Amino acid sequence: MKPPSQIRRFLRHPSGAVGLALLLFFVAMALAAPYLFPQGPYKMVARPMLWPGQNPDLLLGTDSLGRDLLVSVVYGARVSLLVGLSAALASAIVGAAVGLVSGYFGGWIGDMLMRITDAFQTLPSFLAAILIVGLIGPSIGTIVTSIALVSWPMVARLVRAEVLRIKTLDFVQACRIMGMPDWRIMLAEILPNSLGPIIVATSLLVANAIIIESGLSFLGLGDPNMMSWGGVIGNGRSALRMAWYITMIPAGAVVLTVLALNLIGDALNDVLNPRLRKG
C-alpha cells in the first residue's frame, strides 16, 4: 500500500509507461509553447495551404489563412489539456462529493442525490454541452463548466458504489464506535480507500473532456480567443478535399492524447484496483 511501490508498478506496466511518455510529451509541448513560438499561433507566416514539407521552415505546413500549423498544434495542446484537466478535476470533485454523501448517508438524502444524478446522466452529454455553451457563450470557463456538468454523474455513481462497499467494512464501523464524526469518517477513512477508482475514472474523463472540447470547437463553439485542436480541425473542414492534412494533423494530436490517457487509465486500473491485485 506504500505509494513508492505503486509508482514503480505503474512505470513497469507497459501501457502505463508508454501512455505517460506520450502524455508528458504533449504536456511539455503545451508548457513550452510561448518560449518556442513567442509570436503566437495567429500570426500569418506564409501563403495559405502549404503542404507539410513544402517549405522546410514550416514543418507541418500552413492552414487556410497561412498560419503555421505546427504552432497551432503546439498552442492547441494548451487549450485541450487545460480544458481536459480542469473539466475532469471539477467533475471528479463534484461527483466524489455527491457519491460520498449519498453512499454514506443513504436514506432519503442518498435517494434524492441519486435521482439528481440520474437526471444529469440521461442528458445526451455532447448535445447538452452544445446547448449550455450556446446559451451562455463560448469561453474557456463555460466550456469547462458544461463538460463538467455532463461528466460528473459517472464519477458519482462509481464513488457511491465504492462507498457502499467500504462503509460496511469493519474498520469504518470501528471508527463510528470510536466516536469519530461522520464527516471525518467520509473524508479520512472512506475517501482515501476509494481513490483508486476515482483516479482511474478521472484519467478517462480527461480524455473524454478533450474530445468534447474538440467537438465544440469544431462546431465553432470553442473559445474564439484561444487556438485549440478542435478549432484547427474546424478551420480545415472547408478545405478537407484539397488540404486534408489541416484536419488530420490536429486530429492526430487528439487521438494520440486520448490514447495516452486511456493507456494510463488501464495501467492505473491494474495498479490501483485491489481486487485485481490479489488474485
Next chain:
Amino acid sequence: MTRSLELVNLSLHHPTPAGPLRAVDGVNLTLNKAETLGLVGESGCGKSSLARCVVGLNTPQEGSIVVGGQALGTSAADRRAAAQRVQMVFQDPMGSLNPRHTVRRSIEQPLKIHGRGSAAERRARVEELAAQVGLGLHLLDRYPHQISGGQRQRVSIARALTLEPELIVCDEAVSALDVSVQAQVLNLLTKLQRDLGVSFLFISHDLSVVRYVSHRIAVMYLGQIVELGDAESVWAERRHPYTRALTSSIPDAAGGMRGERLTGDVPSAVNPPSGCPFRTRCRHAQAICAEARPALTDDGLPHLVACHFARDFAPLERESPPVQAATGG
C-alpha cells in the same frame, strides 16, 4: 455489584419487504464488572445485531441499554461519550483495520479523536498498549497486510483498549483465526481481564470457546435468550433442547458424535413460529409449545431456561462432556 452492561427488554427490528425482521426480540441481560458473558448461537440468531446495539451501531426500537452506569444515547455527543465506555473487536482481522494506516496510527486513532494527550504522550500510550497485547514494537510501523492474522487481531484489541473502556464486545473475535493463534488470542483476553478488570461480551458460534472464556453463558435462538446462567451450570445441565443440540453437534476429535441431531434450518425471523421459537426443530415439542411462548425462568431450575419442559430434562452427566479433545504428549 456494579454493572458494566444492562439490557432491558431490548428489541431490534430490521424492516424487510416481507415485514419486520425481529433480529433481537425482548432481551434482558446484565454483565458485571470484570466479567465475561458468552453469547452463543447460530448465524441469524441475532447475536451480532445485539452486539451492534450495545456499541451504538444499531438503534433498537424498544428497550434500554445502560453501559457503565449511563444510558446509551444516539446523538453525536452521546456516541463520543459512549466510545470511552464500550469498544468492539471484530471477526475479520483484516477488514477491521484501515489498510492505509500503519499499526501505530490505528492504535493511536481513538486518542486523536478524543483529543487525549500530547504527541509524545500518545506515542508512549501506543507503545504501552502494544506491550500489553504482545505486539513487538517493530510491528508498529507496518501496514495491516504486512503482519499475520493473529497480530492484526492483537492490533484490534489494542485499539479497543486505548480509551480504557469498561466493556469490550468481541463479535466472533477468534472465529477467523487458526486454532494455534486462536489459543494465543484467548489467552490474551483472559490475561487482559485479570490485569485491567475489563468486561467482555463474548459473542461466538463456538460453544467450546465460549465455555472456556465465559463466567456466564447466554444461548440465543431467533432473537431470544433461551438459556442463561453460570457457565458451568449451563454446560453441565443444558436444560434447553437447543443448547443440547448445539453441544451434541460439536464435532468430536475422539470420533462419533452423539446425542440429538437437529433437522432443518433456523426459521425466518420475519415470520417466526408461534409460541416457542424453537418448537419447529424440537423433538420434544407438544401442543402447548405452539400456543404459549415459554418464559425465561429459573423456577425449580438451576438457572434461567425458556422451555415448558425444562424441569423434565435430567441434568446431563458431568463426567461425559461431549467435547474433550484428546490431548497427547
Next chain:
Amino acid sequence: MTFSILDSARAEPVTTAPLLSLEDVRIDLRPGVPLVEALSFDVAPGEALAIVGESGCGKSLTSLAVMGLLPKNLKAGQSGKIVFEGMDLATASEGKLRGLRGNRLAMIFQDPLSALNPVLSVGAQIAEVLIAHARMSKAQAKARAIELLGEVGLPRPDLRFGDYPHQLSGGMRQRVTIAMAIACDPKLVIADEPTTALDVTVQAQILDLLTEIRKRTGQSLILITHDLGVVGEVADRMIVMYAGTVVEEGPVAEVLSRPKHPYTAGLLAARPSGSYVHGGQALSDIPGTVPAPDARPEGCLFAPRCARATARCREARPPLDRAGARAVRCFFPVDGALA
C-alpha cells in the same frame, strides 16, 4: 504396482492398488520458493482421508493440484506424480482432466453459494452434469436429479428441483453441491472445508451425510479441514500438513490420541477445553506463525515454533519416518520414536 496400506478399520494390512497416489509432489511459487514440497500420500478405494492443517499449509493447493485446477503460474511450478486410476494427472492433457472432473473425480467447495450458478435452478445444474458426463436424456437427467436431491436429504426434492440457489439455506445449498459432486458416481470426492461456512448444527448434518454417502457408494473421500473435531467424525486416516509438507500421517484415532509430531500435539492442546474462569488453565498455544514461503527455515520447518527443537532440528530437515501405518517427520517425536 501395489502399495501396502493399513486399513485402520480392520487393523490388518490389505494389499490393494491405491485409487490415488501422490509421489513427491512439489508446487513452486517461483523457482526455489516451494508452497508444497515432498508431498506423498495414497488414498485407497473407499477410504476417507483427512488432510489437516492451518491456513497456508498447502492443503487446498494439494486438492487443486489433484483436480488439475491450479492457477497457471503455479501449474508451471508443479512437479512430481499424481496417479489416479493408473493415469498421471500431472502430465495429463486438459481435455483428459476435463473428462475426469465431475465424472471420476468430484469436488465440494467451502462456499456453496459461489459454487452454484445463481441464474440456473439447482435441479437444472445437477441435470446438466448428468447430461454432460453420463449422456442421459433430458427426462432421465431430471428424474435422476430429483432422486439425487432426495438422497442428499432435501425434503420434497420434486419441489426443490426448480429452486434457485438464493432460495435455499446454506446447509441446503451445500447438500445441492454434494448432489452435483456425486451425480456421476465418482471414484473420489474431494471436499475442501465443506462445513466451515456452516453452523454447527448444520455442519453435523452435512458430516453425517458425507459419511453415509461414502459408506453406501464405496467412494473415496479426501476431506480437507482445519478442524480436528471434523476429522474425528469423518475420516479413517489423516495426514497433518505444515508449511507445505506432511509432518504426520496415520489412522485418525491413533494420531488424535497419541500424536507423534509436536505440531499435531500442539494443535490438539490448543483447542479450548474446559473453562478458564472456573479454575481452568491458560491454553497451550503454539508461539509464532507459519514461515512465509520465501523465508523457510533451513532445518525442520516447525523448529522455530517448537519447544523441543535442538541444534540438530535447526540444521537438518528430518525425513518422514514410517512404521506401519504411521509416519512422522521429526527427529524427536513426542513419547519417543514410532514403534
